[in-house]
Amino acid sequence: MAVTLRDVARAAGVSPATASRALSAPDLVAPERRELVRRVARELGYRPNRAARELITGRSGHLCLVVPDLENPFFSAVAKAVQARARAAGHAVVVADAEEDPLLEAELVTHLGAQADGVLLCSPRMSPDDLAEVAADDRPLLLVNREAAGLPSVVIDNRDGVRQAVRHLHALGHRRVAYAGGPPGSWSDARRREGLVGDLAAQLPGLDVVDLGAHAPVFAGGVAAADLALAAGATAVLAHNDLMALGLLDRLRTRGVRVPDDVSVVGFDDAPVATLVTPALTTVAAPLARLGRTAVDLLLDPPRTDAPARVALPVELVVRASTAPPAAPAT
Amino acid sequence: MAVTLRDVARAAGVSPATASRALSAPDLVAPERRELVRRVARELGYRPNRAARELITGRSGHLCLVVPDLENPFFSAVAKAVQARARAAGHAVVVADAEEDPLLEAELVTHLGAQADGVLLCSPRMSPDDLAEVAADDRPLLLVNREAAGLPSVVIDNRDGVRQAVRHLHALGHRRVAYAGGPPGSWSDARRREGLVGDLAAQLPGLDVVDLGAHAPVFAGGVAAADLALAAGATAVLAHNDLMALGLLDRLRTRGVRVPDDVSVVGFDDAPVATLVTPALTTVAAPLARLGRTAVDLLLDPPRTDAPARVALPVELVVRASTAPPAAPAT
DNA sequence: CGGCGTGCTGAAATCGCATTCATCGCGGAC
DNA sequence: GTCCGCGATGAATGCGATTTCAGCACGCCG
Incomplete structure (x- = not known):
């Protein structure tokens, strides 16, 4: 079976409590003991059980991303960035495709979002009322590419x-x-x-x-x-x-x-x-990438203001080959 | 706070054990009691805690999908299908973008895959040796768009x-x-x-x-x-x-x-x-969609053979406008 | 020398659920 | 009439981590 914290504690000759602290609250344990535990943990290949941790801390280490269509390049670009930023912050991303369906969208947010640390809702198709409804859960919710009253959001200009x-x-x-x-x-x-x-x-x-x-x-x-x-x-x-x-x-x-x-x-x-x-x-x-990154940042540590954060990202025209002066210019 | 199984049990006037059985092993409890519990659960908006369940059953209800690049339309198509099929089977999908990096790929599989019910590894860039290494974990692993000795896979022809x-x-x-x-x-x-x-x-x-x-x-x-x-x-x-x-x-x-x-x-x-x-x-x-669906099906209930399953999906030429007889035909 | 704060440590409780085990009542078989 | 078996139920246990709480040793102050 998997190696548990008790195994580490036993191998290091300390109590599970000390082992736990050595790994997740390092300054509470004497230096040499701390290093001993960490070394033993590494050698044994210890990997904390997310479920057990979630059960007691209430944090799952998961973010939930809901998009209308994963195949749409707009959303896959956002998803890619979200995933990368979340990983850097120690979070995994559960992604859900709502298939452009407002009802499914709402269900996904409530079901999947319930056991995530937060929900990123991308270009939601649902009505403002339903939006308010699903946001009533205590889970942090952040809108991407749409604004709504009372909800934090990241959009483009x-x-x-x-x-x-x-x-x-x-x-x-x-x-x-x-x-x-x-x-x-x-x-x-x-x-x-x-x-x-x-x-x-x-x-x-x-x-x-x-x-x-x-x-x-x-x-x-x-x-x-x-x-x-x-x-x-x-x-x-x-x-x-x-x-x-x-x-x-x-x-x-x-x-x-x-x-x-x-x-x-x-x-x-x-x-x-x-x-x-x-x-x-x-x-x-x-x-798009910045949109995803900003969304994760804002969801993970929201500004401590009372009004929900609203961020608008600047856009920039890229001139390529599909525009030129008209054949018969005016004036 | 969230409503727990105990709350449901108390409201229904039964023990937590009975409440649990009424919801997840219905035939073990008397019909009228079972319906009572289920009704109460619905009314209270009870939603089982995934972490608690995982802790005891060992199953998380999560699949892990690792792709080299989410923005590549090939993989976003597969990801969309995987996500849809997994949801139909009651599973959420944790998706990870390996950024075309074999090392990151291996790390994602071991880290994210460790606490998932199975891993879908799409077009892995890593070497066969590393593949065997990460597959050594007891978690079910299935290769998509690549074959390797000793591992189940779904590919196209x-x-x-x-x-x-x-x-x-x-x-x-x-x-x-x-x-x-x-x-x-x-x-x-x-x-x-x-x-x-x-x-x-x-x-x-x-x-x-x-x-x-x-x-x-x-x-x-x-x-x-x-x-x-x-x-x-x-x-x-x-x-x-x-x-x-x-x-x-x-x-x-x-x-x-x-x-x-x-x-x-x-x-x-x-x-x-x-x-x-x-x-x-x-x-x-x-x-692509079938590739994703088949992968999920095969991962979730693998055939009971001793040799790992290997499936090859048929492909079909679609003739559009970019092909025509050559200007100066041979013969 | 007694008392008190301080720094570490370990025992134990806890999170929410599934599951084993014991209990209980009841009907049928002998 | 007694006993066995069976279906239904509840009490209790444990999953693996975190976190209180108490205890211990030590040093400092009064």
Whole structure:
């Protein structure tokens, strides 16, 4: 069987209590004894039993990460970073795929989260009410890529992202820019739309933003949006995410429209795939790894303020080959 | 605090022993009492403490999945399926990213795997010796996408995959086909190379297979291989995986070579990205989801044979737009 | 010299649950 | 009528660690 703390204690000629202290509260035990115990433990290959420790301390050493779709490059990037940071902090990560289902999402949080030290809830699809419900558990909960009243969160600066993209297009000479939106109800899509209105139009003379409506945030959604963009006479299209931008690229090519010569396309997220296509995608790069790391840090030791922490990470436009001045520049 | 089994027992007016049995060994307790306990448990929102249960049963309800890179679409697809199947079987999944590092891989297996009910080791980078070492733990271990002596495994039929691809190219009229290999030491790459030699050449008259050597299994590796393929005068290139195929596509386009008109390209894996590019990639589709599901099933209840189980899953060529007859057909 | 704080140590309790063992009541067999 | 067996139940034990609590020796102060 596995070697237990009692074995170590016996081999070292001390009581289990002392052995325990030597390993997890070193300054409570006399130096030479402490070193003896540690050496014996190492030699015996002692490995503390997580379950036993959890039972008494109440901490499992597990974090729970819930994402809508593990296969989506956005979430796998976040998951990778979360996993790495958690490991550095001595935590394992239990990851759960909610399959884009709000109900399953809620169940996963309550079931899996119940016996974890904290829950990272990524882009939750569930309603604010359900969110409040699952957050009622005493387990620490942190929202990633979404904000909600009373809950700590880490997001990216969506508004600034679209602004950077639109400024870039305007600077290139585009005057009629289309936005291919994400799914209805998406929190991040709502934020991005906010960036399109307001003072932006005032700052950019002659700019005309046309809304292409809501689409599934996948390749097919981009395909559908492409036709709308052409019909609207836009010379540039900003997509809700990179997958949609890829769909735009594909459909435009099929219809004989050259990118970027005839129409410019901008994505969002800077998923790895953005560099794998031709033309390489100009896109708003979200700091996905940093998002994951920050989330873990914030969950593991939250700031000691009374209001829940809200962090927004900066984004940065990455200009590649899918944007260029329009064929017939305005002015 | 959380509601414990004692609370349920007290509320139901029975002993903790009976309460325990009513929930986890229902036929040992009288029907009306059993239903009473279960109802009370439900009303109180009782949720068994995993740590306490693990401490006594030795089973944690956790599976451990170790992959080289979570961001690689191959592994995120497997991870998604593993997670889904494990949940259906009442298990949570602890996922660990080994960052392509054999040492870290070994450490993760021993550390994380020690307190899991089993370990799924995906495409392990570590040496056969280290593999045997970590497998020496009594925890069930199952290899995914690699075989090793004495260990159970689930793989895809790599040899048949390249054979299907080559037959396809030969049928189109290609006679000079290049193989852009994966990293040296890759188990799956070795299997794929096996498919290229042997009786295949005998069956396909006039076929000439040229080996482009080893490459990093990423976009850049494909770029490098593209120039080699052109220099070798191949009219078709089979890539070790889809990422490399995308690199080939990109480089060929850059050099003014049209795909599939001038050169055909075939990928491997059928990663989601294969359909997102232009031309859509002809590729050998590996049943990634099935791979993950089978792995979980085999780990959770292994066949009662003495030899460790070895399963090979069939693959299927998916013909898309990146392959066509060569410009100047042989014969 | 007595008393008290201090620094270490060990015995024992505890966490929540599963499980063994003993008990009890009851019906059927002899 | 007695005894055996069986089904149902509760008391008690233990899983492996942490953590109180008490005890012990020692040194210092009064």
